[in-house]
Amino acid sequence: MPPNAPLNAPSSRLRDPVKTPPAIAKPQWLVSVRDLVEATRAVEFDVDILDLKEPDRGALAPVGVQIWQQLARQTACWSTAGKDAPMLSAALGESDQAVGLADQVPPQFAFAKAGPSGCNKPDQIRGMWEAVEKRIPDPVELVAVAYADHRSADCLPAEAILDLAARHGFRRILLDTFEKNGRSSIDLMTAQRLSNFGRQAYRRQLWWSLAGSITLGHVSGIAELIPPPEFRPNCFAVRGAVCDGDRTGTLSPDKMRQWMRVLGECAGDVQP
Numbered sequence: 001m002p003p004n005a006p007l008n009a010p011s012s013r014l015r016d017p018v019k020t021p022p023a024i025a026k027p028q029w030l031v032s033v034r035d036l037v038e039a040t041r042a043v044e045f046d047v048d049i050l051d052l053k054e055p056d057r058g059a060l061a062p063v064g065v066q067i068w069q070q071l072a073r074q075t076a077c078w079s080t081a082g083k084d085a086p087m088l089s090a091a092l093g094e095s096d097q098a099v100g101l102a103d104q105v106p107p108q109f110a111f112a113k114a115g116p117s118g119c120n121k122p123d124q125i126r127g128m129w130e131a132v133e134k135r136i137p138d139p140v141e142l143v144a145v146a147y148a149d150h151r152s153a154d155c156l157p158a159e160a161i162l163d164l165a166a167r168h169g170f171r172r173i174l175l176d177t178f179e180k181n182g183r184s185s186i187d188l189m190t191a192q193r194l195s196n197f198g199r200q201a202y203r204r205q206l207w208w209s210l211a212g213s214i215t216l217g218h219v220s221g222i223a224e225l226i227p228p229p230e231f232r233p234n235c236f237a238v239r240g241a242v243c244d245g246d247r248t249g250t251l252s253p254d255k256m257r258q259w260m261r262v263l264g265e266c267a268g269d270v271q272p
């Protein structure tokens, strides 16, 4: 187990819908989808988390509330049909938009993410988290978001957000890029910073997900990039690399199949 316990105990709102593993044999896989059609395609490929997001409108743009509701109904059908229904996650947008939408997230969703852009002081980001937490339905867990290109997003650096998130009682953090211009989180952070981010997450008992123009090459090369297994991401989150064309295209079954295979091959990397 990581040596340092979180400074604040998690609030009841942050209880896990599933237990957070201290170490995982196989990284989880999040795929961002824009609607029910893409979601239905993605479930064929053993996705762990379906993330509802409109890729035409930036990093964390929300889809319409009616699409959240469709997915909430569909997940019940998947479960009753005996399928392993993925957990649902809602992108709420950035700061004020996230606060405004938080109370409309269906309670069937496991997670919601609020972007920190414009929050360049600790008090601002804490205030935004608190405002979202006040409105979000109780079973939905708010996930902290940090951007590798934090200057473009006018927010605090990723390491500072991780520290604040741990103190606030978050259980999970997503590292993504604000700009979707093809520069990956790995290019922006460099291997050293990324590895330190992973170490910091492990020590603070934060599950972390790596997103931001991540490619299959990044996934298969993660052991060289972050040698200690326990510092590696608990989850890889992807959109662009599993689409035909760029991230505004549609999900490619061939690419989804390749990702499923490569992620399956990561199994056994981490000893519990």
Ligand SMILES: O=C[C@H](O)COP(=O)(O)O
Binding pocket: 032, 051, 053, 059, 176, 177, 180, 211, 212, 213, 214, 237, 238, 239, 240, 241, 247
């Ligand atoms: O949450 C994950 C993002 O949607 C990743 O998108 P991307 O792979 O196009 O950067």
